[in-house]
Amino acid sequence: MSSSFFRLLIPMLVGIGALLFWEAAVTIGDVPKFVLPAPSVIGAALLENFGSLISALWVTLRITLLAFALAVVGGVALAILFSQSRLIEMALFPYAIILQVTPVVAIAPLILIWVGFDNVNLALLILAWIVAFFPILSNTTLGLRSVDHNLMDLFTLYGATRWQRLWSLQLPAALPYILGGMKISGGLALIGAVVAEFVAGSGSGTGLAWRIIEAGNRLQVPTMFAALLLLSLLGIAIFFALTLLEHLALRRWHESAVNRGS
Amino acid sequence: MSTSPPASDGPLLTLSGVGKSYNGDAPAVADVTLSIERGSFISLVGPSGCGKSTLLRLIAGLLQPSQGTLDWEGGDRPDDLGFVFQDATLLPWASAFDNVYMPLKLKGVSRDAASSKVQEALIRVGLGDVPDRLPRELSGGMRMRVSIARALVTEPPVLLMDEPFAALDEFTREKLDDDLLTLWRDLGWTVIFVTHSVYESVYLSERILVMSTEAGPGQIADDIHIDAPYPRGLSFRQSSAYFDRCKAVSAALRDGDI
Numbered sequence: 001m002s003s004s005f006f007r008l009l010i011p012m013l014v015g016i017g018a019l020l021f022w023e024a025a026v027t028i029g030d031v032p033k034f035v036l037p038a039p040s041v042i043g044a045a046l047l048e049n050f051g052s053l054i055s056a057l058w059v060t061l062r063i064t065l066l067a068f069a070l071a072v073v074g075g076v077a078l079a080i081l082f083s084q085s086r087l088i089e090m091a092l093f094p095y096a097i098i099l100q101v102t103p104v105v106a107i108a109p110l111i112l113i114w115v116g117f118d119n120v121n122l123a124l125l126i127l128a129w130i131v132a133f134f135p136i137l138s139n140t141t142l143g144l145r146s147v148d149h150n151l152m153d154l155f156t157l158y159g160a161t162r163w164q165r166l167w168s169l170q171l172p173a174a175l176p177y178i179l180g181g182m183k184i185s186g187g188l189a190l191i192g193a194v195v196a197e198f199v200a201g202s203g204s205g206t207g208l209a210w211r212i213i214e215a216g217n218r219l220q221v222p223t224m225f226a227a228l229l230l231l232s233l234l235g236i237a238i239f240f241a242l243t244l245l246e247h248l249a250l251r252r253w254h255e256s257a258v259n260r261g262s
Numbered sequence: 263m264s265t266s267p268p269a270s271d272g273p274l275l276t277l278s279g280v281g282k283s284y285n286g287d288a289p290a291v292a293d294v295t296l297s298i299e300r301g302s303f304i305s306l307v308g309p310s311g312c313g314k315s316t317l318l319r320l321i322a323g324l325l326q327p328s329q330g331t332l333d334w335e336g337g338d339r340p341d342d343l344g345f346v347f348q349d350a351t352l353l354p355w356a357s358a359f360d361n362v363y364m365p366l367k368l369k370g371v372s373r374d375a376a377s378s379k380v381q382e383a384l385i386r387v388g389l390g391d392v393p394d395r396l397p398r399e400l401s402g403g404m405r406m407r408v409s410i411a412r413a414l415v416t417e418p419p420v421l422l423m424d425e426p427f428a429a430l431d432e433f434t435r436e437k438l439d440d441d442l443l444t445l446w447r448d449l450g451w452t453v454i455f456v457t458h459s460v461y462e463s464v465y466l467s468e469r470i471l472v473m474s475t476e477a478g479p480g481q482i483a484d485d486i487h488i489d490a491p492y493p494r495g496l497s498f499r500q501s502s503a504y505f506d507r508c509k510a511v512s513a514a515l516r517d518g519d520i
Binding site: 148150151153154155156157158159160164168169172175252253254 | 319322323324341342343345347349351353354355364365367368369396397398416
């Protein structure tokens, strides 16, 4: 038996055990399903509302992915700009921090007014982007600065241009930092998309957050749980996709991803 | 691979009153005047903090002198100096081949056009059969060989080495010392070699510049010529002539420190 097999098996056994206990406790204790539904009831609710929940999942997923992609592009681009000019970094970095530390819930109404109530999707996108953007910016900035000084000197000796230095040295050296930032930011984009929908409401399509609110208003607690389950699964999928990407990009050369065969 | 030295009898490089201080601190290098002949093998020896690395960086143009001038034969600094650091300083994501190709790539030479030169440089350092390995798949000594191959691929007139073998075990180090001497004799380089090892400097060099911290910070305390013939091998390493010269250099180092 390999250790990776156990690493999967043990948490799965714990999960199944917990579900069985949950099912038994709720059934024996006769807990009403609007307080705590049994796993089987949640499963039934999921199947019953599968179509509408999946389309809500798709709406949330679309906003999450778009916000995440824009955060990666914007964060890396701005970090590159910072690395080229200390002056630009000095001028703009404080504002990036302000954007980061201001709670997104507090900005939501303002953004909603600015983009207009018939553009809620855009508001959701902006809010999720704000949450996801900073880790990429901050990690990439750090990565671009963490290049071995001797390698920088070597590039100077060989008369490298700014562009050559960036492309052949700084960006590859920053890649582990960028991917680390992406792993944080992927989860944050999902949180941003959900929180934004709670605050700003739903756009043309209904996302999972709105389904949770809706089901809550009608005391359809099993459906709430079903939506929650889908959100967790989505978060886990994003995390694993980014971990896989990191592994594929770094496995050959970076200390963090090299399998040392032990 | 041969450099074509312009016919001239003058020194390759002349330093006149060169000094360097950082932010008004005590100078790291002070009032260094010396000339370096083309094709010579010179070591800079001294304890940590004596300014030998700073002097090397001034010669490389990585630092600008606070006082004095550096005059290269022909006017300008050659634009492809070879530089070897204490660590191999390789791109960890690039193969041995791509690391050696890097200086040529930066000069705009295509991969195909550079291929034979890169391969030749790898063969010269004894790594012709592992061009595809990444740095982490190579031993410390092999990484240093890649670093030397990278320095020689541009056929530089001058090779600057900053304690290049200090982090290696003694066996590997002696092997690399011998291989470096062979390359130097084959290629007609001028080598400026920074080390804190008296033994290594005596074995390698024609001329040793002893730097000290006490006698005057960042100054050259002594200029010693090692007149033993090349090739130098194990018999030289074990000869009494070798030990006498090591003693002389050690004495010069101690004098400087009083």
